Amino acid sequence: MRAATPRIPGLAFAAGFVGIAILAAVMSGMLPIQFAIATVFLFAGPHNWLEARYALGRIPARAGKLRGFFLVSLTGILGLASSYAALPWLTRDYTAPSAVGTVYAVWNTVFVFWIATLIWMRSRTNPRFDGGWVWPAAFLLCAGVWINPIALNFALVYLHPTMALWLLDRELTRSRPAWRRTYRCVVGCIPLLLGVLWWQLHDAPELPGTDQLTGINTVEIIRHSAAGFLQGISSHFLVAAHTFLEMVHYGVWVLLIPLIGMRARPWELHTIPAARRGPTWHRGVSAFLLFGLGVVLVLWVCFGLDYEMTRRVYFSFAMLHVLAEVPFLLRMV
């Protein structure tokens, strides 16, 4: 007897996606701080490793005509990430708020024009598109940066998790085009669930500064979700919304993209173009992935030893993978 063909392609995948989203919304709404602590502890390291593994499988072995694009990408990723991690040290002795604002505005201006340059370069390679809108948009965004130097940084905190949804869409287009329509129907559950969180939590009392269960200081977690910057909005809602988006983004990277996008098991290096270049490259890729696994394990150990400090250190360097997603996404458009 022939197995019945599913009427809706990718239905199980879509159900999994919605399941992750609902679970994340329920947990974030009910236990925002505890869930935020647990998700970062569990997935911060692994999702970076899986992201790096996935990117390695997609990056061509030789840059060829894209040398310029890769060079600008790499320079921006390393330069912007290291300077971002150094910003707190740079501004440590500044007393005037406008001086601190200027430093952040300069960083954000470079960031905006780096992205604009990459989009412009991408528009001039196949499949081409009209990239003329990039420069006016960059200047107008730059104006916003100089009006409010930190708004873009907080916008990034919320926008970065949604980039995973976009990348998932591009991956489906590439590897499971029949599923994309179903995915695009169900991805609407994300704003819907955010709306439900708002409806339930918009007037919830402020969160305490210390987690009762673990004793962890929660001030950084609350500030990270833009509470204080977005005054008048319940910190309970903000932490829940941010944790919800982060969890969906972890779910995409840890579960969904590996399930649909990886052509082999993570340790099978023959699917990585760079590893096929020669024995030295093969060893280099192996060493990189093994080092990454080591970092994941060290992160878990450090989180267990001192969660607050490890979280601080982790988020100081997490900008690296946020920036790396930009050129990667652009190549997939």
Place this chain on the structure above:
Amino acid sequence: MTRPVLALAVLLLAAPIALADIAIPPPPPPPPPQEASNPASALAALAIVVGVILAGMWMSRRPRNSLEPQG
């Protein structure tokens, strides 16, 4: 295979020591200091002007759909 496992073990054992040596860093960039204020409204105005001019130039260069009858 032994060497990588050994390296990993050393890395794991070194974690608490490394952790003890790290000076507690100041708060990470996200979230940036919320007291950072508007540093240069003149620059913002200049960026708006340049942005609007560039937008106008881009719009004027774009090919338009002609409403004139063909043929």
